[in-house]
Amino acid sequence: MLLKHEVRVFFRALLLVTSLLCLKATASGLEMSFHAGVHFSSYSVSITPMMKKALDDYSPDFMTWDRNDFVPHILKTYDLRKNQSPQAVFGDFNGDLTGDVVLWGRDGRNILLIAVLSYEKEDMSIGYKVHAILKGPPIKNPRMVPCSSSDVTGIGSYLTYFPPGKIKSEFQENELALTTDAFKLQDACIPSVSIYYYRDGRFYSYITGD
DSSP, rough: OOOHHHHHHHHHHHHHHHTTTTOOEETEEEEOOOOOEETTTTTTTEEEEHHHHHHHHEEEEEEEEGGGBHHHHHHHOOOOOEEEETEOOOOOTTTTSSSSSEEEEEEOOOOOEEEEHHHHHHHTTTEEEEEEEEEEESSSSSGOOOOOSSSSSSSSSEEEEEEEEOOOOOTTSEEEEOOOOOOEETTTTEEEEEEEEEEETTEEEEEEEE
């Protein structure tokens, strides 16, 4: 029994490393790759075939925001990394030692903030399922969305990775102790910062700024 558990942990860790090497989104949607990760030259994102299947089952026409959809000054200051871009963040959000991804974009019906999370099937193999975090009304042209009272237009909300640890916010009564990876949703147009974390089967938000 112990050996089976150790083998399971080993393969989960291997899957985590594999998926953290992998992330590619384009203006037309997401592409599959066995080497996932953010592509620095294009801000594009690649996801694994299993993630792509779960995403297609949920919303076949889903696409992440293109880099040019965002408010220009976001890209000028954004800390682009292998595991994060304004429209996608990789991590182990549910703590099962297998890589997951959070995606920010739209389909033909809604703007969507979703997570593609791993789970263990009955045969002990790994599967993926989409969890909707936020939904909003559709946007015809994201590049024409007004940014606050300025003349700048574009999508103002963007994602960043947030590591496990403790955090205290003046906007919250209690301290937050994160035991898994999380992500931050920040708005460059309307001052707003929230950390989203997964616990007990759903995502929760923790406000850290305005």
